[in-house]
Amino acid sequence: MNAVPVAAEFDRVPIIDVRALVEPSASLASRRAVAEQLGAACRESGFFYVVGHGIDAGLQARLEESSRRFFALPLEEKMAVRMALGGPAWRGYFPVGGELTSGRPDRKEGLYFGAELPPTHPLVRTGTPLHGSNLFPREPAGLRDEVLAYMAALTGLGHALMSGIALSLGLDADYFAARYTADPLVLFRIFNYPPGPELAEDGQPVWGVGEHTDYGVLTILKQDDAGGLQVKSRAGGQVRWVEAPPVPDSFVCNIGDMLDRMTRGLYRSTPHRVRNRAGRDRLSLPFFFDPSWTAEVRPIDSPALEGAASDDRSERWDGQSVHAFRGTYGDYLLGKVGKVFPELRAEVLSSK
Template sequence: MQDFTSIPIVDLAQDKKKVAADVRKACCESGFFYVIHHGVDEALQKRLEDLSRQFFQQDEASKMQLRMALGGKAWRGYFPVGGELTSGKPDLKEGLYLGTELPADHPKVKAGVPLHGANLFPNVPGFKATVLEYMDAVTRLGHQLMGIMGLSLGLAEDYFHQHCTKDPLILFRIFHYPPDPQPKTQDSWGVGEHTDYGLLTILKQDDCGGLQVKSKSQWVDAPPVPHSFVCNIGDMLDRMTGGLYRSTPHRVKNVSGRNRYSYPLFFDPGFDSEVKPLPLAKTTREDRDERWDKASVHAFQGTYGDYVLNKVSKVFPDLKQDVLEKKS
C-alpha cells in the first residue's frame, strides 16, 4: 500500500491523453480520483437529492413496504439502519438498493439470474423517472471513464467494452447516514472499512463529508468537491491489472451532526463475464495481508457474478438464506 495525502482531481474537459495519464497516476497511487466536467446535469442531481430526502423522511413502516425481502433475487429495495453489515458489523446507515430496470420477460429475469429484475420504487411523485434518468446518465459516464481507463493502461479505448462491459452490471444505491451519536468514538461507523467489488464506483456525495481513504500511514479525507463525482476502482480492476491499479479500502463516519446522503453507482463487469488478468499484467502484487478481509482478489477464478454474490451474501446474510438459497 502506498502513502498519499490527498485525492487528485481529474478534469474530463482536458485532452484525452492528459486525462488518461492523470487517471493512471491516480489509480496507481490511491485508487481514487474526483472527476469534474463530467456532463451529468446539475438539475437532475438536485431532483435526485430532493426526492431522496422525501423518501427517507417517511416513517419506518412506510419505508419497510419496500423491504429487500420483497425484491427477491433482484436484490432490490429498502434496508433500515443496521440492516447492512460490513466485516460482520452493522453499518450506521439506511438505504435503498436499485439497479438496471428489467421487465419480467427479460431473458435473465425469466432465468432467475440474481441481481437482475425490477426495482421497488417508493410512492413519491417523480422518484422513479428521476432515478432511472440519473442511472442512465451516470452509466454513460461509466462507459466514458472505462474507455479512458483502457487508454490509461495502453489498451484500445473500447477494450473493456469489448471484453466485459458491453452489458455491464449496474447497481445503484441511495444511502442516508443519520448523525453519529458517538462521533468521537471508533465503535460506530456509517460504513466500516471495505473495498468495492467490481470495476468502477461513481459516487455523488453531499456536502457533509465523512468519506476516508486508507493510505499506508493514515486515513485521508475525501472531502466534497463542488460539481464533482468521486471515482474509485474495485477488486476486479485490481485483479485485472495484477495489482497495478489499487482497490483501496475506504470508510465513512458522519461527524457533521447532520443527515448525510450519498449516491454510489457501481459500474461493473457483466454478470457472466469471466474476469481475467489483462495482457499487460506480467506480475501480480499480492496484498492479502494488507486487505481488510484478508482475501486475495488474484486467487479468485470464475465469473463476476460468482464473485459479487459471494460478497453481497455476507452483507445481508439473512436475505441470502431467505432468497438466494431458496430453489426457484
C-alpha cells in the same frame, strides 16, 4: 513472484477534469492526457474526483431532494418497499442497521436499485440474483423517473471513464467495453447516514460504513456537503486515513476489486470507510459500473503490467486475495453481497 506493489503514500485525492473523455469532438491527444492522470491516480490512491463530467446539475439536484424526502417518511412507509419484497433482485429499502460490513451493522439506511428489467428478460426468468425490476416507492412521485434517468446518465459516464482507464494501460479505448462492459451490471444505491454516538455499547467504533473495498470495476459517487468519507493511505507499514471532502460539481470515483484483479494489483482497490460527524443526516449516492454477470474476469495481457504482483492478502482489509478468485463476476459478487445481507442470501439460495 514479485512483491506486492504498495500504493504510494498520498495525502489528498486528486481532481481530474474529464471533459475530453465525454466530449466526442475531443482530440486523441487530449484524451490521452486525461488518461495519464487517471492512471497516476489509480496507481497512487485508487481514488479520484472527476469534474467536467457533463451530468446535468438539475437532475442531480432533483434526485437529491427526492431522496431526502423519501428518508424523511415514517419507517412504515419506507418499509412498504423493503428488500425482502424484491426477491433475488435484491432491490428496495433497508433500515438503519440492516446492512453489515465485516459482520457489524452499519449506521445507515438505504435504497437499492439496478437496471430495470422486465419479467421476460432471460436472466430474470432464471432467477439470477441482482437482476429484475425495481421497487419504487409511491412517494416522492418523481423518484422513479429521476433514478432511471440518473442511472442512464452515469452508465454513459462509466463507459467514458473506462475508455480513459484503458488508454492509461496502453490498451484500445474500447478494451473494457468489448470484453466486460458492453452490457454492464449497473447497481445504484441511495444511502442516508443519520448522526449518532461514535461508540457502540460494547465500546467499538460505530461507522456509517466500515472499512471495505468495492467489488467491481468502477464506483462513481455523489456525496452531499456533510463529509465523512475517508480513504486508506499506507506507507512504511503505517496507516493513515485521508479525508475525501465534498468538492462542488464533482463525483468521487474509485476502482474496485475486479480492476485490481485485471491489472495484477497495479491499480489497487483501496479500502475506505465513512463516519458521519456532521451532526445531521448525510446523503450518499454510489453508482457501481461493473462487468456483466457472466463475465470471467482475467488479468490483462499488456506490457504496462509486466512485473505486477498477484498476491495481495497481506495488504487487503479482509485478508482475501482478489487474485486467487476463480469464476465469473456474478460468482464473486454473490459471495460478497451475501455477507452484507446474509438473510437475503439464504432466501435466494433456498429458492434455487
